[in-house]
Amino acid sequence: MVDKKAHWQNLYREKAPTDVSWHQSEPKLSLQLIHRSGIEREEALIDVGGGASLLVDYLCREGFSNLAVLDISGHALAFAKQRLGGLAEGIEWYEADITEFIPPHTFSLWHDRAVFHFLTDKSDRVRYIKALNLSLRPGGHLIIAAFAIGGPEKCSGLDIVQYDALKIAAELGEGYELVAHRDELHITPTSSEQQFSYYHFVRAESRE
Template sequence: MKSSSKHWNLIFSGAEDSKLGWYEKDAEKTFELLNQVPNLKDLTVFLPGAGTSILIEQLIAKGAKLVLNDISIEALNKVKGRLQVDSDKIYWLCQDISKPITDAIPNVDIWIDRAVLHFLTREEDIKGYFNNLESKLKVGSYAIFAEFSKTGAPKCAGLTVHRYSIEELSERLSSSFKLITSFNHTYINPNGDPRPYIYGLYKRTT
């Protein structure tokens, strides 16, 4: 089954956020990488597959501007309902992240993907994703990934996933990107099940 807006709308409308399999009480592991990015305040951050993550509020608290993308309008509406921020701080984008992004969305300083890329399993969709990343991420800026590792579960949310190694992530990025650091992390989901992830921080150098 291909990831679709209908599938994700049903998931986000049918469960409390804290019951979702990818729910995090905080974004500690993401910030282990983010803390290596200088001057987060006033930078623009793109969150593909933002969902309803608490990372959104934590980035706003750091002074970042956001582009919040999700294939699910239900997820974005949940976020809109809980946020109290100026509209000029957030761009809202409801679309499949493998499809071309409108020029109305600004270029960004940081791209943070937590558990989105691995839901793209068709080669054309994966290439479309990386084309978007390269078209929107400024030179000198950073990309962070957190994806199911090669030892991770083969499915999530009822969908087959494409599991990654840091080597494959590096190969799929162009030579314009340099790996800064990476680590493995086993996330324990709300059901108590272990989910092995690979985390990576890249800098775009050219």
């Protein structure tokens, strides 16, 4: 059984953040979908698996003031903190396995680019959805990106699960409405092609 934390810690010891296959110099589609959600700049937003991603940098520049980044790798988070300098002090940082995450408060938007597709065991996906449901407020926005059907079957030496809209909606269960679906051909730093699909869901308002 793979030690997930050790795997990702070692990867960030061996590679610079700009050399990992998922690196984006500008996370254009994530930003577009976040803007489309219409959340206010002061609302709470969490980037799950954000690691050393530049998304948090762009959001800071745009005036988002209630940001959180979660990653299983402390090394990845350290890269981001160092890069951001003093701005890092105003961000919540969580070094945690998302399947074990207990949020200290709720969020208006949950962003995940390429974490969920690594959860090949059903039990891990169930725990992920539990963490999501604890974290995302009613009426909140879920933006989740995963390898598309026909895309890569492995990443960083690990098996993944490919998704289409129906498949990912089935995993989420009732209470989430798909409002947007976008495809992206990601070009890795080594010029390989990876087919991603991005899904924007809105969580149902509380029925109480």
